[in-house]
Amino acid sequence: MAEIKHTPLYDFHLSLDAKMVPFAGYQMPVQYPLGVMKEHIHTRTHAGLFDVSHMGQVILRAKSGNTADAALALEMLIPVNIHGLGENRQRYGFFTNADGGILDDLMIANRGDHLFVVVNAACKDADIAHMQAHLSDRCDIEVITDRALIAIQGPASQAALETLCPEAAQMRFMDVITADILGTPAWISRSGYTGEDGYEISFPNDQIVELATALTAIDGVEPIGLGARDSLRLEAGLCLYGHDIDTTTTPAQAGLVWAIQKSRRTDGERAGGFPGADKILPEIINGAPRKRVGLRPDGRAPMREGIELYANETDTAPIGTITSGGFGPTVGHPVSMGYVETKYSSPDTIVFAEIRGKRMAAHISALPFTPANFKR
Amino acid sequence: MKFTEEHEWLLVEDDHVIVGITPHAAEALGDLVFVELPETGITVAKGDDIVVIESVKAASDIAAPLDGEIIAVNEALIEKPELVNEDPLGTAWFFKMKLTDPDSINELMDEDAYNDLIG
Numbered sequence: 001m002a003e004i005k006h007t008p009l010y011d012f013h014l015s016l017d018a019k020m021v022p023f024a025g026y027q028m029p030v031q032y033p034l035g036v037m038k039e040h041i042h043t044r045t046h047a048g049l050f051d052v053s054h055m056g057q058v059i060l061r062a063k064s065g066n067t068a069d070a071a072l073a074l075e076m077l078i079p080v081n082i083h084g085l086g087e088n089r090q091r092y093g094f095f096t097n098a099d100g101g102i103l104d105d106l107m108i109a110n111r112g113d114h115l116f117v118v119v120n121a122a123c124k125d126a127d128i129a130h131m132q133a134h135l136s137d138r139c140d141i142e143v144i145t146d147r148a149l150i151a152i153q154g155p156a157s158q159a160a161l162e163t164l165c166p167e168a169a170q171m172r173f174m175d176v177i178t179a180d181i182l183g184t185p186a187w188i189s190r191s192g193y194t195g196e197d198g199y200e201i202s203f204p205n206d207q208i209v210e211l212a213t214a215l216t217a218i219d220g221v222e223p224i225g226l227g228a229r230d231s232l233r234l235e236a237g238l239c240l241y242g243h244d245i246d247t248t249t250t251p252a253q254a255g256l257v258w259a260i261q262k263s264r265r266t267d268g269e270r271a272g273g274f275p276g277a278d279k280i281l282p283e284i285i286n287g288a289p290r291k292r293v294g295l296r297p298d299g300r301a302p303m304r305e306g307i308e309l310y311a312n313e314t315d316t317a318p319i320g321t322i323t324s325g326g327f328g329p330t331v332g333h334p335v336s337m338g339y340v341e342t343k344y345s346s347p348d349t350i351v352f353a354e355i356r357g358k359r360m361a362a363h364i365s366a367l368p369f370t371p372a373n374f375k376r
Numbered sequence: 377m378k379f380t381e382e383h384e385w386l387l388v389e390d391d392h393v394i395v396g397i398t399p400h401a402a403e404a405l406g407d408l409v410f411v412e413l414p415e416t417g418i419t420v421a422k423g424d425d426i427v428v429i430e431s432v433k434a435a436s437d438i439a440a441p442l443d444g445e446i447i448a449v450n451e452a453l454i455e456k457p458e459l460v461n462e463d464p465l466g467t468a469w470f471f472k473m474k475l476t477d478p479d480s481i482n483e484l485m486d487e488d489a490y491n492d493l494i495g
Contacts (some may be wrong), residue, residue, distance in 0.1 A: 010494070036432040037407040037458070227406070227432055244437050302430055302452070327409035327432055356428070 007053035008148045008205040012212055016223055026054040029225040034228035040329040043102045043194060043232055044370070047154035048214050048224035055358035056124035057144035057202060058131065060115040064138070064158050070115050074108065074225060077130065079251065079274045080302060081261035085110045090174045095130060096250070098277030101247035102254065103130065105239065107174040116187065118149070118177070120241050143295040147187075148208035152215060153198030153224075153232075155373065158220045161188075161199055164211075168199060182210060190375060193229070195236025195368055203309040234335055235328045237294060237367030239372050243305060244292060244323045244337050250280055252288040253339065255367075258285070291345040294365035295322065295336040295353075302334040303328050303353045303362060310352045313359040319344055322353065324355075325328075328369055335369050336362070377489035378481055380441045385465065386481060392447055392474045393481060397438065400494045402464040406459040413426040413449040413471065420444060420473070427470050429460070441484070443476040 005026045013020065018029035018075040029051065031039060042048055062070035071082040080093035087110050095103035104123035111130045119127040131141055152161055162169040165177040171190040178185050187202040215221050222266050230240070245254045263269045266281045274280075297303050302325055309320035320340030328335040344351055347366045352359040378386045383401035386393045410430035416460075420426055420440035427438035449471045453459055459468040476483060485493065 031406065035407050035461070037409075037410075142404075231432065299413065303436075304408060304435070327430075 005054075007051055007276055007323060008208045009051045009053060009150075009212055012209050013051065013223070015217075016227060016351065018223070021226070023226060024054055024124075026121065028054060029077045029223070030227045031225040032223050034222060036225070036231065037227035039222065039224045040231045042222050043154045043224055043228060044110070044196060044330050045155070046220040046222070047152055047156035047160050047198075047218075048152040048194075048222055048228070049212060050153065050224050050229055051148075052151055052200070053148040053208070054121035055149055056117075056119040056121065057147060057149060058117045058119065058128060059133070059142040059144060060117065060135065061140045061142070062123060062138065063140060067110065067113060067115065070111070070139050073135045074117075074131075075264070076273055077134055077275070079260045079277065079280060080108070081112075081263045081270075082108055083117070083270065084261070084263065086151050087112045087264070088176050089217075090176050093125065094256065094259070096251075096274055096276045096280065097247055098275045099247070100250040100276035100283070102241070102245045102249055102251070102256075103127070103247060105245060106188070106243050107191065107269055109177075111176065129275060140274075140324070144202070146205050147202045149200065149202050149203050150208065150212060151192050151198060151200045152221065153194040153196045154190065155197060156220050157196070157198040158255075158375070160215065160221050163218060164214060168376045171375070173197075173376050182207060182214065186211075193236075193238055194232040195370055195372045196232075197236065197373050203267070218305060231329060232324055234324055234326060234337065235330055235368065235370045236372065237337065237369065239292070239337075249292070249339070250276070250283055250288065252283040253290050253292065255292045256282050287342065289342060290320065290339045291342050292323075292337060292339055293345050294367040294369060295325075295338055295351070295362045296365040296369075297334045297336065297353070298361040298363065299362060300334065301355060303355065303360070305338045307353045307355060309338060310354065310364075311344060312360065313352055331369050335365075337367070340364070377487060378484040379485055379487065381439075381493065382439060383494075384438065384441050385432075386441055386466050386484065388481065389472070391478075392472050393442075393444075394469045394472050395441060395462055396469040396492075397460065397489070399464050402461050402468075405429065405436065406461075407432050408460045411436075411453040411457045411460070411470075414446050416446050416449060420446060429457070432443070438470060440473070441444065442460075442480045444473040446471050446473050448472040
C-alpha cells in the first residue's frame with residue numbers, strides 16, 4: 001500500500017494546529033482551530049487561504065512548436081474550445097469517456113508557449129496516464145512536481161494579494177499571469193472553487209511556506225481547511241468529481257453544457273472529435289433523462305450523499321439520489337445537490353428523502369445557493 | 377458529575393439526572409448543525425440511541441446512559457445546535473431523565489477516571 005503523502009505545507013498546517021485527515025493519498029487539513037463553520041463564513045466575508053498542492057499540475061507543449069497544435073490535441077479528449085482560448089486565459093473543462101461520462105474535471109490555461117492544466121488530486125495519476133496515452137505523439141507532457149498550489153478566496157483576496165503582487169489587482173476572472181511574488185515568478189489565475197473572487201497560485205515548493213506565512217500574516221486572511229472548502233463549493237453549486245460528476249454522468253445530465261462551446265457542438269466548426277461525442281452531443285439537443293439539481297431540505301436535518309429521493313411519501317421506486325449534502329453556513333440551512341428524473345427537476349418541486357426510515361420533504365432549488373462574486 | 381465511556385456527563389438534580397456530552401466529545405465532533413431530540417415521557421434502556429446529532433461532516437447518536445424515563449429535552453439545541461460546541465457542560469444539556477434505579481449512577485466514572493480515559 002502506498003504511503004500517505006504530504007504537501008510542502010504539511011508542517012505549516014501542523015504549526016497552525018490543523019486537524020489533519022487523509023484525502024486522495026495526502027494528509028490534508030480538514031479544519032484549523034477556527035472550525036469549519038467559522039472558516040466557511042470567514043472566506044465569504046474576508047479572505048481564506050487554501051492548500052491545494054495535492055492537485056496535479058501539468059504542462060503540455062506542442063512538438064510542432066505551435067501551441068495551437070497542443071490545443072487541437074487536447075480537444076480530442078475534452079469537449080471544450082481550447083483552440084480558441086486566448087493567451088493568458090483559462091477555461092473549465094472535463095475529460096470524457098466513450099459512454100459520454102466524465103473522467104475528471106479540470107482547468108486549462110493558454111500560457112502562450114504551452115498549455116497549463118490543473119487536475120483533481122484523486123484522479124491525478126489516471127489523468128496523466130490518459131494524456132500520455134493519447135497525446136504523447138503531438139505533445140511533450142511535463143508533470144510539475146516542484147511547485148505547490150494555493151488558493152486565496154473571498155472579497156478581501158485582491159486587497160491581500162496586491163500587497164505582495166500589485167499586478168494581481170488588474171486581473172479579471174479567468175485571467176492567468178506570471179508575476180513575481182517575494183522575488184520569484186508565480187503563476188497566478190483569478191479563479192477558484194468557492195463562488196467568491198479569488199486567485200489560485202502555483203509557486204515553488206521551496207518557497208511556499210514563506211508565501212503562505214506572508215499571506216496569513218495579512219490582517220483578515222485565515223487558513224481554511226477542506227471541510228469548509230467542501231461547504232463553500234456546495235453552496236456555490238459546484239460539482240465535486242467522484243460525487244456530483246463521475247463516469248456515469250454526462251455533461252447534459254450534470255448541467256455542464258455551458259462549458260461545451262458552440263464550436264464543439266453539433267454543426268460547430270470542430271464538432272465532436274472527443275470520446276462519447278455520439279452520446280453527449282445528441283443529449284444536448286434532445287434533453288437528458290435526469291438532471292443535477294440543488295435541494296433545500298424543508299427541515300433542519302442535512303440530506304447527505306447516497307440518500308435516495310422519492311416523488312412522494314409512499315412510492316418505493318426512487319426518482320433520484322443525493323450526490324452531495326451538508327449544511328450551508330452562509331445560507332443558514334441544509335443544502336444538497338443530487339440527480340432527479342428530469343420531470344421532477346423544476347425549482348420548487350417537492351421530493352422526499354428517506355432519512356432514518358422517515359420520508360422528509362425537500363424542495364428542488366436553483367443553483368447556486370449563494371450568489372457568485374466573480375470579478376468579471 | 378459522572379461520565380460514561382461514550383463521553384456523556386450526568387449531573388444529579390433533585391430526583392433526576394441531567395445529561396450532556398463532554399467538551400472532548402464536542403471538540404471531536406466539530407461544529408454541530410443538527411440535533412434531533414427524543415419525545416418526553418418515553419422509557420429508555422441503557423444503550424438505546426435516543427438523540428441524533430449531526431456535525432458538518434457526519435451523523436452520530438447519543439445513547440441513553442442508564443435505564444430510565446425522559447422527562448425533559450433541551451429545545452434550545454434545535455434552534456442553535458452550535459450551543460453544544462460553545463457550552464457543552466452548561467446550557468447545552470441534551471435531556472433530563474428519571475433513573476429506573478437511582479443507584480445505577482454510581483457505576484459510572486468520576487471526573488478523574490474520565491480524564492484518565494481521554495488521556
